[in-house]
Amino acid sequence: MSDLRTLRVALLGAGSVGSQVARILIEDRAELAARAGITLDLVGVAVRSLDSARDWDIPAELLTTDATALVQRADVVIELIGGIEPARTLILEAVAAGADVVTGNKALIAAHGPELFDAAARVGALISYEAAVAGAIPILRPLRESLAGDKINRILAIVNGSTNFILDRMDRFGDTMEQAQKTAFELGFLEADPTLDVDGYDAAQKAAILARLAFHADVPAEAVYREGIADITAEQIRDAAAAGATIKLLAIAERVTGEHGEGISTRVYPALIPKEHPLASVHGGNNAVFVEAAAAGPLMFYGAGAGGVQTASAVLGDLVSAARRHVAGGPGLTEGATAKLPLIPIGEVSARYQIALRVSDRPGVLAQIAGILAEAGVSVETVVQSAAEADEVSGEHAAMLVIGTHTSREDAVQNTVNALRSHEAVRAVISVLRFEGE
Numbered sequence: 001m002s003d004l005r006t007l008r009v010a011l012l013g014a015g016s017v018g019s020q021v022a023r024i025l026i027e028d029r030a031e032l033a034a035r036a037g038i039t040l041d042l043v044g045v046a047v048r049s050l051d052s053a054r055d056w057d058i059p060a061e062l063l064t065t066d067a068t069a070l071v072q073r074a075d076v077v078i079e080l081i082g083g084i085e086p087a088r089t090l091i092l093e094a095v096a097a098g099a100d101v102v103t104g105n106k107a108l109i110a111a112h113g114p115e116l117f118d119a120a121a122r123v124g125a126l127i128s129y130e131a132a133v134a135g136a137i138p139i140l141r142p143l144r145e146s147l148a149g150d151k152i153n154r155i156l157a158i159v160n161g162s163t164n165f166i167l168d169r170m171d172r173f174g175d176t177m178e179q180a181q182k183t184a185f186e187l188g189f190l191e192a193d194p195t196l197d198v199d200g201y202d203a204a205q206k207a208a209i210l211a212r213l214a215f216h217a218d219v220p221a222e223a224v225y226r227e228g229i230a231d232i233t234a235e236q237i238r239d240a241a242a243a244g245a246t247i248k249l250l251a252i253a254e255r256v257t258g259e260h261g262e263g264i265s266t267r268v269y270p271a272l273i274p275k276e277h278p279l280a281s282v283h284g285g286n287n288a289v290f291v292e293a294a295a296a297g298p299l300m301f302y303g304a305g306a307g308g309v310q311t312a313s314a315v316l317g318d319l320v321s322a323a324r325r326h327v328a329g330g331p332g333l334t335e336g337a338t339a340k341l342p343l344i345p346i347g348e349v350s351a352r353y354q355i356a357l358r359v360s361d362r363p364g365v366l367a368q369i370a371g372i373l374a375e376a377g378v379s380v381e382t383v384v385q386s387a388a389e390a391d392e393v394s395g396e397h398a399a400m401l402v403i404g405t406h407t408s409r410e411d412a413v414q415n416t417v418n419a420l421r422s423h424e425a426v427r428a429v430i431s432v433l434r435f436e437g438e
């Protein structure tokens with residue numbers, strides 16, 4: 001254990017975020033010591049290779065390739081390697097050695113949070129992970145502390161910057177999905193494996209973490225219903241605009257009443273957000289978390305959800321908090337999942353829908369489609385019809401139908417869509433999108 005004036009800090013990983021954390025720890029050492037009430041002494045930086053080029057030149061004497069040995073000589077371990085292993089084992093070893101942990105690892109917290117929190121609680125250690133959701137934006141601490149006395153009803157969040165960038169390029173600059181993805185990749189927005197972003201996995205991990213903190217309940221990332229943005233087209237963006245909305249990939253954590261009472265719904269999908277909703281104005285690669293709480297009402301947290309230096313801000317905030325606890329003493333905050341709220345299946349969730357169909361353009365088709373919807377209990381609010389290109393094989397005239405429904409249950413809408421798909425006059429179900437934030 002260090003003396004009372006020095007806190008030994010070990011950094012694991014010196015990539016985009018880690019190298020910026022090292023820089024600020026060294027350059028702002030005096031200022032951070034004043035704020036923390038203790039000197040934050042960077043005792044080592046674990047890297048994969050000693051010779052790699054880094055965003056900031058870390059003094060060579062701090063570098064080591066032996067992360068396991070490094071965690072044994074630290075009071076706080078900052079894990080910025082990413083992925084599940086060896087990050088999980090190193091964190092468990094750090095906690096077992098009595099160290100506090102700061103991490104930005106959403107994949108690990110979403111998949112193994114309870115295991116890590118239990119290990120930390122057993123020894124009174126602290127695991128903080130503000131950087132894991134919405135990067136620099138302070139959102140986990142507000143949920144855990146500032147809103148601890150309130151009741152959160154719903155969170156609608158844009159927590160994946162690259163998909164927001166892609167959808168925004170398509171909406172405001174007329175890019176195709178392909179062009180927008182290419183630009184996002186060139187600008188370094190997309191993960192090395194773009195499917196993590198585009199198919200909604202990254203957002204689902206963040207939704208699980210948000211739901212856990214908002215509702216004090218265990219929410220595994222696999223329980224989050226997930227649809228990505230890969231199939232979104234310019235046509236859907238136009239249909240959204242015609243309905244006064246914009247398409248955003250949302251991570252949603254909501255208290256809902258299902259068939260057996262109150263529970264939690266977590267879901268990630270591209271949704272139609274009314275143009276006047278604050279989330280509709282979140283452009284480019286930015287993130288925003290819109291929280292609806294019983295007493296506080298609506299709150300929005302907005303800013304940079306990614307970026308090395310921006311994310312370092314959240315990591316250092318957690319580090320200073322951990323340091324203050326060392327000065328003041330006392331155990332770390334526990335992460336107990338105190339509420340036993342069930343997870344409500346997507347089929348029991350209700351929304352308004354926009355269903356776009358290509359149909360044969362002949363008399364009676366619209367009435368047949370309205371009949372199928374009515375039979376499933378899905379009530380039609382609006383229908384917009386426009387001419388579509390004739391069917392390639394038969395040459396038959398086709399029309400586009402964009403149907404807006406009244407609030408309906410997901411399972412009823414999915415049954416309807418299946419019935420529509422097998423109807424002889426329906427050429428294709430182009431898209432089924434939900435309205436959110438109304």
Ligand SMILES: NC(=O)C1=CN([C@@H]2O[C@H](COP(=O)(O)OP(=O)(O)OC[C@H]3O[C@@H](n4cnc5c(N)ncnc54)[C@H](O)[C@@H]3O)[C@@H](O)[C@H]2O)C=CC1
Nearest residue numbers: 013014015016017046047048080081082104105306307311
């Ligand atoms: N970059 C960003 O904007 C954000 C990143 N995060 C999270 O922060 C963490 C770090 O992200 P980045 O810095 O972007 O990743 P990165 O890929 O730039 O850096 C990770 C570094 O860890 C090193 N590494 C891998 N295995 C190692 C090992 N066994 N020992 C020592 N070093 C090892 C890699 O060589 C690499 O330099 C991840 O969990 C990520 O999800 C969270 C929010 C935003």
Ligand SMILES: N[C@@H](CC=O)C(=O)O
Nearest residue numbers: 159160161162191306
């Ligand atoms: N790939 C992520 C990076 C931050 O978590 C994103 O696009 O937001």
Ligand code: NA
Nearest residue numbers: 130133135137
């Ligand atoms: Na954050």
